[in-house]
Amino acid sequence: MTATAGLAINHIVPLHPLTTPGTRRARAAPEVAGSPHTQPEHLITHPGPHSAGTYGLAESANWAGVVDTGTTFGGVGGDWTVPLTGSNAGDEYSATWIGLDGTSAATLIQTGTTQQVVGGVATYFAWFELLPSAPEVIQEPVVPGDAIQAQIIETQLNVWTITISDLTQHWQFQQAFPYTTPGLSAEWIEEAPLVNNVVAQLADFDAVTFSQIATAAADPGAQVLNPVYLVDGSDIITAYPGDANGSSFSIFYGEPAPIVASVTPSEGPTSGGAAVVISGVGFGNATRVEFGGFDAGFEVVADGTIFATAPADAAPDTVDVTVLNPTGASLVSTADQFTYVAPAPPPPPAPPHGYWLVGADGGIFTFG
Numbered sequence: 122m123t124a125t126a127g128l129a130i131n132h133i134v135p136l137h138p139l140t141t142p143g144t145r146r147a148r149a150a151p152e153v154a155g156s157p158h159t160q161p162e163h164l165i166t167h168p169g170p171h172s173a174g175t176y177g178l179a180e181s182a183n184w185a186g187v188v189d190t191g192t193t194f195g196g197v198g199g200d201w202t203v204p205l206t207g208s209n210a211g212d213e214y215s216a217t218w219i220g221l222d223g224t225s226a227a228t229l230i231q232t233g234t235t236q237q238v239v240g241g242v243a244t245y246f247a248w249f250e251l252l253p254s255a256p257e258v259i260q261e262p263v264v265p266g267d268a269i270q271a272q273i274i275e276t277q278l279n280v281w282t283i284t285i286s287d288l289t290q291h292w293q294f295q296q297a298f299p300y301t302t303p304g305l306s307a308e309w310i311e312e313a314p315l316v317n318n319v320v321a322q323l324a325d326f327d328a329v330t331f332s333q334i335a336t337a338a339a340d341p342g343a344q345v346l347n348p349v350y351l352v353d354g355s356d357i358i359t360a361y362p363g364d365a366n367g368s369s370f371s372i373f374y375g376e377p378a379p380i381v382a383s384v385t386p387s388e389g390p391t392s393g394g395a396a397v398v399i400s401g402v403g404f405g406n407a408t409r410v411e412f413g414g415f416d417a418g419f420e421v422v423a424d425g426t427i428f429a430t431a432p433a434d435a436a437p438d439t440v441d442v443t444v445l446n447p448t449g450a451s452l453v454s455t456a457d458q459f460t461y462v463a464p465a466p467p468p469p470p471a472p473p474h475g476y477w478l479v480g481a482d483g484g485i486f487t488f489g
Contacts, residue, residue, distance in 0.1 A: 185360035196274035196337030207325025393433030413440025
């Protein structure tokens with residue numbers, strides 16, 4: 122399953138306390154030794170594109186999803202369906218969660234579900250965590266396809282109530298905790314958690330959709346949604362947020378189809394040979410670069426940068442520069458255009474050196 126790497130959430134609904142009638146209370150158990158720990162995000166931020174406009178592209182070694190900033194937050198909520206893990210070789214893990222802080226602040230309060238395959242056996246469970254304390258597993262059943270509803274809200278000053286419900290299994294965990302955190306960000310995340318202090322192999326979760334995303338924001342109009350892309354050690358995107366619909370968005374496993382954000386310079390001669398820098402997203406595994414359908418020589422410098430040599434064109438024209446990778450081809454936009462211009466006419470020949478003088482009697486005199 123794929124989508125363009127974009128985000129344009131129309132609105133975030135106000136947060137209201139969860140009540141789930143007909144559920145049983147769940148209990149938590151202490152952390153099991155060697156179980157995965159979710160961790161604060163480690164971001165590498167640089168200018169980059171986004172299909173909904175130009176954003177600062179945030180790349181993370183362990184998070185993919187959306188971070189909400191621009192104001193302070195007293196709560197966060199969201200729903201999702203527990204994903205089925207894939208069948209990659211070896212142990213693999215993914216954690217789906219909502220939370221507050223962990224980006225600008227070292228504190229982090231969160232709750233979610235973990236999907237993991239260890240020794241060939243898949244397990245699924247719900248949990249909560251208030252850093253620096255260890256995560257606690259909720260002792261209730263969780264299986265792929267379960268409908269999860271979660272919320273974290275400050276019910277009084279420095280007291281936070283965590284609620285997570287499995288609507289399919291008919292249980293709910295709810296507990297208040299004294300905790301101090303500034304609420305500088307709210308998050309909806311798919312994570313490669315730490316296992317034995319190492320970022321784990323991300324499980325192939327295919328796609329997770331967060332719906333009914335909600336916040337209790339001090340200034341709702343000041344909220345800024347920041348997409349976060351999970352990258353591996355080779356700077357290849359391995360999970361990313363997709364296009365949004367209303368108050369929901371999806372996170373996809375794998376690399377997105379490329380997005381071309383700019384072509385510099387944006388024009389060159391019809392004879393070809395112009396050195397062009399293509400900037401965008403999803404270039405790490407690029408297989409082809411085309412100018413108006415004609416193959417161009419290229420070099421991938423980074424996931425967001427390609428050096429290309431424009432091929433020749435038969436006549437002056439404006440064409441689209443397309444980058445292709447195994448997921449697909451970049452969508453056509455005004456940002457990817459390159460204009461071929463006719464070469465300048467050659468300069469007139471230089472005048473000959475010196476001059477001739479013809480005398481009255483027809484004689485020719487040469488000077489210079």
